[in-house]
Structures are given as C-alpha cells and as structure tokens.
Amino acid sequence: MNSQSLGSGHEGSLRDQIGAYFQRLRTGEMGALPAVVALVLLAVLFSALSPYFLTKLNFANLFVQAAELATLAIALVFVLLLAEIDLSAGVTAGVGMAIFTILNQKLGLDPFISIVAGLAFGALVGSTLGFFVAKIGVPSFVVSLGFFLAFQGLQLIMLGDGGIFRVDVPFIKSLMNDNLPGWAGWAFLGIMLAVSAFLSLWDRARRRNAGLVNRPISLMFIKLATIAVLGGIAIGILNENRSVSIIDISGVPIVVPVVIGILFVGTFVLDRTKFGRHLYAVGGNPEAARRSGIKVAKVRITAFIVCSTLAVFSGLLHASRIGSVESTAGRTIVLSGVAAAVVGGVSLFGGRGRLVHAVIGALVIAIIDNGLGLIGLPAGINFLVTGGVLTAAATVDALSRKRSSGSIVRT
Amino acid sequence: MAEPLIRLQQVTKSFGPVDVLKGVDFEAYAGKVTALVGDNGAGKSTLIKGLSGVQPYDGGVVSFEGREVHLTNPRQASSLGIEVVYQDLALCENLDIVQNMFLGREELKQGTLDEAAMEFSAIKALQSLSVRTVKSVRQKVSSLSGGQRQTVAIGRTVLRNAKLVILDEPTAALGVAQTEQVLNLVRRLADNGLGVIIISHNLADVFQVCDYISVLYLGNMVARLETVKTTRDEVVAYITGTKVLEGVNE
16 A cells, blocks of 8 residues: 555654644543543642652552442443443442342352352343333433432342441452552563553554554553553552551552453453444444444443443442441442543543543542541532532533534633 | 446335325436436435335335345345435444444454454545545544545445445535535546435536436426436426426326
8 A cells, every 4th residue: 555645543753643642632532631630630739738648558548449439430431431321330239239248148158159149130230221221212310210219228128227247258358458469469560561562562463464554663662661660650659568557568459450450351342342332333323323233222231231230349349348238338429430430531422431531530539539538628528529520520521522523612 | 228227117105195106217327426306305215215225115116237126124225235325424423434434344353343454444445436635544523524524424335335325415514615525526436336326406516426317206207317418497397397208197
C-alpha cells in the first residue's frame, strides 16, 4: 500500500502522536484526564491539610477502601454504556451475601459453593432485569428501583431485623485484610508488564502482517516504563512495614491484584471481543445496531447479567472488609458506584467510557472520603463535597457530548 | 439493452384498503444510476422497502440477475447483494469509521476482533471510491461532517459486496460542496459496476448523476426516461400528474 491516501491515526513520529492526543482533548474526548487531575489535586490538598494523609498506612488503606467501590463501579459501567442504570446493584450484592451466609452458616455448605450460589443469584437478577428492560421495555431506572425496594425487604426477611452474621471463612477475610508477600508484589508487576507488552506486540504484529503502519515503538516503551515506574513506587511503599504497632504489616493488599485482574479481563472483553463492540454500538445507537443485525436484546440482557454478578462480588469484598454480613448492606453504595463511574469519565448518555475510568473515579471518591475523614470534618461535609464533584463531572460529560456532536456551546 | 440487474414486474402492495403500489414495473442496471422520483405518497418508500425485504410485496415478479427471487427479509436481500442506505444512515457516532463499516460483521481472529484486517479492508473499500475527504479511518463518526458520514455509509455497502445499492435521499441534508462529493461518490459506485438506485426530490442532483429516471405517480410507474433524452419540465409534468405516459391506464 504505497499510495495510501487514507490515514488511520497510527502514522507519524512520536511528536505527531502527542500532537494528535492534544487535538483529541480539544475536541472533547477527554476520557479520564479530568479525574486523574482531580485525583492528583486532592492528594496534594489533603497532604497539605493532614499529617496523616501521606503515610504508608493510609496509602494502603486508600486502595482497600476503593476496592469495593471500584468493583461495583466496573460492574455498573456495563449497563451505563447502554445508557441504562441498575439502582439495585448494591442490594443485589446484599441479598447475594445473605444467600452465602445462610448456605454457609445455617446449612453448613462449603464456602466456595456458597459464594458461587451468591454469584448465580446475581446472574439470575441480572437476566430478570435485562428481560424487563430489553424485552418488555420498562425503563431500567424504574425496574431496578423496584428491585432496590424489594431486595431490602428480602434482606430483612432472610437475615432478620438488625441481623448481623460474622464471616469467619479465612480466605474471604484475607481478601481485604491480608497482604501479598514482598516478592509476590514484584512478581505481579512483572506479570502486568509482560501481559501489556505481549498485547502491544500482538497488535503490532497483526498490523504489520496486514501491511498497515504501526505507531512508533517508542510509544509502547513509554507506556511500559510508566507502568513500571508508578507500579514500582506503589509496590515499594506497600512492601515496607506500615504498622503503627509492633506487629509487622507490609505487602500489597491481596485485593489490589484481584481488582486489577477484573479490570484487565473486563477491558479485554470490551475492547477485543464481538460482545464488547456490540455493547458500545447498542449504547451509541440502538437502531443502527439493530439494522446491522446485532441482537440488541441479547446484548442488553448480557450486560445486566455481568453487572449484577460483578456487583455480588463487590458485596463479597464488603463482607470481607467489615467481617460480617448485615441485613442493611448495600443500600447506599450503589449511588457512590454510579458517581465513581461518572466522575471517572463514563458517560450517562451511553456508548462512551472505559472500565479504567470507573476505577479512577472510585479512587477519587475514596480519596475524598478518606481525606475529609482524616482532617476531621463532619460527615455532612463529605456528602456535600462528593455531591459537588459528581455534579461537576456530569456537567463535564454533558458539555463534552455536545461539543463532540458538533453543537459547541458558546458563552 | 443488457439484462437488468433487478427487474420488477407488476408488483403490488396494499395496506388494508389502500393500494400503494398498483402493479409497478421497474428496472435498474449494473453500472448505471437509476433515479426513482415522485411526489410524497407516490409509493417510493414502499417500493424500496419491498426491495430491501423490510416489507415484502403482495404480488408481482422480482428478478435479480435474471433469476426470480422472493425478497422476504432484510438479511436475505443483503445476502443477494442488495443494500440500502437510509436517510438517517444508521451509524454509531461513538464508534470510528472502521468499526461502523464492519458493524454486525466484525472479523475475528483467535476469537478476538481482527482490527488490522478490518482496517485494511475498510481503507481498500474507501480507496475504491477514491475517498479523500476523511483524514483517518480511525476517526469517530461524531467528528465527521454530513457528507463524510454519507461516505462511510456508502463505503459500508461496498464492503458488504453489494451489487445493488439503494440510496434514500442521499443529499437531502447536505450543503453544496458536500452534495457534490456525494454525487461523485455515487457516480464512482456505478463506474465500479454496481447498480445504483437513488430516491431524490432534488431534480438538479438527479439530472447531474442519473442515467435513467423512473417516475412514480400514485402507485403507478408513469414514466421511464433516459436522462439525456428528457427535460426537467417533462419530469416535473410526470411527477405532478399533468402528463401521463401513453399505454398506462389510470
């Protein structure tokens, strides 16, 4: 292809690529950038305001606090991409955990089988929600609101008023409370780098075989170096003893590789499989998707199944962190999950957003929660700030959507 | 004259008591652009929906490449090589050009999307139409102009190995320069050997790009004209019903 007059965005030097990136920013495709900037600013702000913020212990706590929210936000992205919502995700997780507790503690079943039963319940809820939305055409806001109310009742019936059951299964408790040995943290970083490099080289090989231009390979090395440096710093800090007592606490919290694993698999599905492509298409223009032969209802139902199932997993993380299953679990967290996704840059209008945005958004929400708590401000302020950040993020979303669809708002 | 790519003989379609198509004959040829004109309610859309398989005809004979076919659903029409570009284009703005062109027919390799192969084919399809107006095939459709979007929608039909492309009001929402672009594209489509049918209200466009003009009037095909042998006034007269072709009974 020597007379190629059509580009693909892969041409040009490193400088051209960077220029193209800034061009995309200007046209409103900002992605996670505002959230990353917010994250850095908040970190700087809280470091200045509280002596406890920039400590090794708090650094590790932040990851653990964000993990549960990040998992729920990742789950919600699957339905948000369709411009739908699942308000019942939190209480679905609650009922899923109630099922786990009853099977495991009252009936004495194997904990692993009990977890699978909880996850299966999530899948069942997802397919029911999806059926109502995709086949019958009830707005997801209303169906999931109905489920939200009904499941609160189900939790109370299953666990009793004010019921709290301790979770004593060691491997569940260690999810959020234990750490990897030092070497395992480094090994995990090595695996991340290897997988990332492999995917980049795989794509490059495919493009080369098709006779297409590749981006400069230096770009790949920059990306790998960024992961190596940031990951290396994080693991270096986490591997030091952060305990304030005599018992040694060090290592990467086990939940970190778990969440990164979910993020990786989910992103792979969205970016590289037919289902992922169809999910974005249905979110962008359902009618166009239908006319292209995509089974729109099937895609919608699948997205709800993924969402509810992953939500139950986030419930497992919650149970692991607080060490118990309660009859009121999951009532408020779903709105924080939606907030995390939107703050991170996932569009509520559907079709735009990535899973990593949800994780960054969850970190922003967690850092606000964590930082304000350390400063010692009343809890009310926390809600006010989080609400303000969410409103700002939703506004950015609406404005950038207008801009990229051509009708630029001029003031 | 050569064998027509598609030939309709005495096709009819009724919606309840209303006869929308009252026995229409119509033909389109490979390598030629045929205009389908007529006033609102003349039956243009119904004729096209029958061709695309969305709303099958009630009666009459349809032959494609000389063989009689029954167009009963869009998938089957598409597998024969009949593609329709609707006025609203049916593109996903949040996806890029390549993703849109392969929507619903993604190519897979080792179970994952083969982006490289799709990009290569998309570039080739657009090059076969001498498209130069888009900078990158990885641009999001939301960043494209109306004419460029039309280009993507037409390029998609080429990718699907269409033999007959039906364009519904392709220039309705476009400015002068973009209309020109799209008309050039239509011409090239025909020059590449495809049969093209254009539905249009804009007679200037029709006279510029079409080889034949077929006029529908209240469910009857009242005229089939060669563009070089007719005039604008004559076509308008047929459209408005002030002139009726001899041999056609009301």
